[in-house]
Amino acid sequence: xxTASEPVASGCAAAEPQAGAVKLTMILAGAVFVLMMVFGLxxxxxxxxxxxxxxxxxxxxxxxxxxxxxxxxxxSGAAILWYFSGRHVVLTAGIFWAFLGLFLLGVVLILGAIxxxxxxxxxxxxxxxxxxxGGAWEAGAAAAFMLxxxxxxxxxxxxxxxxxxxxxxxYGSLARALGWNLILGREDNNPxxxxxxxxxxxxxxxxxxxxxxxxxxxxxxxxxxxxxxEVDALLAKNLIYxxxxxxxxxxxxxxxxxxxxxxxEYTGRPWKSNRLFAIAWNAVLVFVMAVYWHHLLxxxxxxxxxxxxxxxxxxxxxxPLIAVTAFSTFLYVRGSKxxxxxxxxxxxxxVAGWSVGSIPASIDGMISVNKVMHNTMWVxxxxxxxxxxxxxxxxxxxxxxxxxxxxxxxxxxxxxxxFAAYLAGAAGFVTVFLFSGAASIPRRWAVHYEEWLTHDxxxxxxxxxxxxxxxxFVLRFVARLGRSES
Amino acid sequence: xxxxxxxxxxxxxxxxxAVCVLAVRASRGPAPGPGANAKRxxxxxxxxxLGVIVSVASLREWPHALAATGxxxxxxxxxxxxxxxxDTTEIPAGKPVTFNVTTEDVTHGMGIYDDDxxxxxxxxxxxxxxxxxxxxxxxxxxxxxxxxxxxxxAHHDMVNEFExxxxxx
Ligand code: HEM
Ligand SMILES: [Cu+2]
Ligand SMILES: [Cu+2]
Numbered sequence: 001x002x003t004a005s006e007p008v009a010s011g012c013a014a015a016e017p018q019a020g021a022v023k024l025t026m027i028l029a030g031a032v033f034v035l036m037m038v039f040g041l042x043x044x045x046x047x048x049x050x051x052x053x054x055x056x057x058x059x060x061x062x063x064x065x066x067x068x069x070x071x072x073x074x075x076s077g078a079a080i081l082w083y084f085s086g087r088h089v090v091l092t093a094g095i096f097w098a099f100l101g102l103f104l105l106g107v108v109l110i111l112g113a114i115x116x117x118x119x120x121x122x123x124x125x126x127x128x129x130x131x132x133x134g135g136a137w138e139a140g141a142a143a144a145f146m147l148x149x150x151x152x153x154x155x156x157x158x159x160x161x162x163x164x165x166x167x168x169x170x171y172g173s174l175a176r177a178l179g180w181n182l183i184l185g186r187e188d189n190n191p192x193x194x195x196x197x198x199x200x201x202x203x204x205x206x207x208x209x210x211x212x213x214x215x216x217x218x219x220x221x222x223x224x225x226x227x228x229x230e231v232d233a234l235l236a237k238n239l240i241y242x243x244x245x246x247x248x249x250x251x252x253x254x255x256x257x258x259x260x261x262x263x264x265e266y267t268g269r270p271w272k273s274n275r276l277f278a279i280a281w282n283a284v285l286v287f288v289m290a291v292y293w294h295h296l297l298x299x300x301x302x303x304x305x306x307x308x309x310x311x312x313x314x315x316x317x318x319x320p321l322i323a324v325t326a327f328s329t330f331l332y333v334r335g336s337k338x339x340x341x342x343x344x345x346x347x348x349x350x351v352a353g354w355s356v357g358s359i360p361a362s363i364d365g366m367i368s369v370n371k372v373m374h375n376t377m378w379v380x381x382x383x384x385x386x387x388x389x390x391x392x393x394x395x396x397x398x399x400x401x402x403x404x405x406x407x408x409x410x411x412x413x414x415x416x417x418x419f420a421a422y423l424a425g426a427a428g429f430v431t432v433f434l435f436s437g438a439a440s441i442p443r444r445w446a447v448h449y450e451e452w453l454t455h456d457x458x459x460x461x462x463x464x465x466x467x468x469x470x471x472x473f474v475l476r477f478v479a480r481l482g483r484s485e486s
Numbered sequence: 487x488x489x490x491x492x493x494x495x496x497x498x499x500x501x502x503x504a505v506c507v508l509a510v511r512a513s514r515g516p517a518p519g520p521g522a523n524a525k526r527x528x529x530x531x532x533x534x535x536l537g538v539i540v541s542v543a544s545l546r547e548w549p550h551a552l553a554a555t556g557x558x559x560x561x562x563x564x565x566x567x568x569x570x571x572x573d574t575t576e577i578p579a580g581k582p583v584t585f586n587v588t589t590e591d592v593t594h595g596m597g598i599y600d601d602d603x604x605x606x607x608x609x610x611x612x613x614x615x616x617x618x619x620x621x622x623x624x625x626x627x628x629x630x631x632x633x634x635x636x637x638x639x640a641h642h643d644m645v646n647e648f649e650x651x652x653x654x655x
Contacts, residue, residue, distance in 0.1 A: 055639060055640070055642065056639055059636075059638070059639065059641075120638070120639070121638070122636050124636075126592070126593055126635075126636070128591075128592055128613065129592045129593070129636075129637065129638060132567065132591050132592050132638070133638055133639070134567045134568070134638050134639055134640070135639075136638060136639045232614065233593060233612050233613040233614055233615075234612055234614070234615060237593070237612070276526075296610075298595070298608055298609050298610045298634075299610045299612060299617070300550045300609060300610075300617050300618065300619065301612065301615045301617055304548070304550075307550075308545060311541065311544075311545065312537075312541055315537045315540070315541065316534075316537055318533065319530060319533050319534065319537075322502070322529075322533070323526060323529045323530045323533060324526075326502070326506075327526050327529065329509075330505065330506060330509035331509075331518055331522055333509045333510060333512070333513050334509055334512040334513060334515065334517065334518045335512060335513065335515055335516050335517030335518060336513050336517070337513065337514065338513050340510075340513075348506070348510065351506075352502070352503060352506040355502060356499045356502050356503055359495055359498045359499050359502065360495045360499065363491060363494065363495050366540075366544050367544070367545070367549040367550070368544055368549040369487070369491055371549065371607050371608060372487055372488055372491075372605045372606070372607065372608070373488070373491065374595075374608060374634065375595055375597075375608075375634040375635060376605065376634075431496075434492065434495065434496070435492065437488075437492075438488040438489060438491065438492035439488070439603075439604075440488065440599065440603060440604050440605035442597065442632060442633075442634055442642075444636040444641065445641065445642040446641075446642050447642045447643075449603065451603055
């Protein structure tokens with residue numbers, strides 16, 4: 001297909017406000033994704049007994065991988081949302097720099113806590129494990145880890161304060177930015193574009209998530225420092241999973257704005273807010289916060305209605321995702337005569353990966369299934385699907401788009417190979433996890449039994465492909481940035 | 487249970503992936519007609535109805551229901567970093583057993599595995615709480631308890647065993 005028939009990008013990337021800060025953030029995110037994937041590969045190879053790893057070090061790497069990946073997913077999502085929100089509202093550059101600075105300070109504290117202090121309490125810091133390490137780390141290391149989270153959390157709160165404030169200013173109220181006029185059938189001559197609806201929803205739920213996360217962090221810190229200060233373990237667990245669930249989901253809901261804003265350049269059909277779109281996002285706003293109980297389905301002392309809500313919302317969250325986001329994406333693609341370059345391919349893949357990953361997640365959200373799947377490899381199986389093939393694919397698609405230039409042309413040989421390696425590697429890697437879950441292999445075990453090694457080794461082989469594909473995506477991004485900048 | 491769950495998941499995942507592949511292929515074809523929105527409405531209804539049926543069917547009997555006291559044998563299990571203590575080492579087959587599970591330090595997860603390393607059921611052990619679960623062992627043999635919640639350095643070593651024995655009526 002001829003390149004000339006493609007709609008050309010409206011306003012090239014460099015003309016966007018704060019493109020420099022966003023590009024720098026994406027370089028950092030890309031580099032950390034690679035490093036953390038290598039950590040993942042090391043864990044997988046250690047479980048398969050291809051390499052030897054002291055369990056203490058395994059759990060430190062597990063902690064770094066979990067916190068590092070979740071943090072980087074959120075960082076890349078935040079950069080994407082900031083970039084595209086800048087098309088609709090005016091955002092203060094200084095806030096983004098403060099956010100990035102606090103984020104990096106948090107990273108330093110977390111890495112120090114893990115690799116100098118020996119902290120290996122997992123990214124979920126489940127109370128009271130940070131204080132009861134059984135001799136593996138000191139209270140100081142746990143405190144540094146949690147202070148790192150606090151620093152990142154404060155940065156995010158600043159970010160959302162600015163985003164929420166400017167959205168409010170431009171659209172009059174967050175309710176209008178959430179598309180309530182569309183939902184109520186009221187006239188609105190300037191309805192919020194999809195990115196703004198996303199920005200408003202994420203600002204609300206992730207701010208609540210981070211504030212509750214901060215509450216349990218502070219309680220855990222006080223518990224570390226003041227002997228005798230007790231916290232109810234079940235309450236702490238509720239707060240931690242509320243925060244953790246909301247925070248990781250927010251990263252995808254921020255990054256999906258890349259799909260809303262970039263795909264229309266390829267399909268020639270603008271992604272517009274309509275009534276169904278607004279209803280879906282308002283449902284998401286409620287669902288994301290009500291669904292976290294699916295992490296506590298085996299905590300039988302929880303009030304049963306909460307577990308029932310956890311199961312129901314796990315299932316019904318699939319409807320806005322599959323019937324609205326995925327369905328619309330496929331509809332935009334059909335008959336679009338679009339060109340498949342690296343950016344458009346990764347972005348369409350990301351919507352597919354995200355929705356496909358929601359299937360094993362909602363099945364595990366059934367209490368009866370959860371009894372035999374909870375904390376088995378089934379869980380990393382489903383969340384790696386919507387992270388690796390969802391959020392991370394969105395981030396890499398956005399990066400490919402940033403350095404694309406004005407003309408759109410089909411993928412070259414190297415891009416094609418990298419895309420194929422990434423897709424095949426990730427699909428194989430997550431499928432092995434699902435098989436392992438069905439084979440009852442527990443998650444977060446540093447040492448595996450003989451019976452499980454075949455799973456681990458096949459998984460390791462697939463992860464090598466993922467790392468190779470990722471290396472190409474990231475190096476290509478940096479190389480082209482250098483070229484376009486000079 | 488697990489093979490069925492795996493099979494259903496893989497089929498649904500493959501089906502959704504196929505829809506995506508077809509859409510990508512159709513990017514070269516004609517644009518979707520006006521019927522697309524009706525299809526979407528149909529999909530939303532289908533997913534809603536399926537959801538209601540599955541939810542009712544799977545929750546009508548409460549999955550965490552306990553056997554009435556008196557009918558069940560009570561077994562106390564306590565956990566700590568990094569051990570399991572079981573107060574009964576021989577459990578009769580065919581009779582409901584209610585496990586009372588506690589922890590002395592951090593959160594653990596009591597997962598009961600059979601001889602083939604298949605997970606039969608599990609429950610969390612939460613500091614300050616006693617959690618309960620009922621399970622009926624059909625087959626005599628040796629069973630294992632594995633820790634299902636990350637609890638630190640020797641989480642993977644937190645394993646113990648018990649026997650299920652046949653009882654003559
Ligand atoms: C080459 C790519 C990757 C490999 C090889 C990999 C490998 C692993 C392994 C082996 C585990 C531990 C499994 C267990 O519980 O035994 C794990 C956990 C995890 N991974 Fe990955 N991973 C990869 C990519 C990602 C990405 C892209 C993300 C998110 C953006 C991610 C997020 C996580 C999280 C949150 C955990 C849970 C940590 C915990 O249990 O505390 N991973 N990964
Ligand atoms: Cu344990
Ligand atoms: Cu454990």
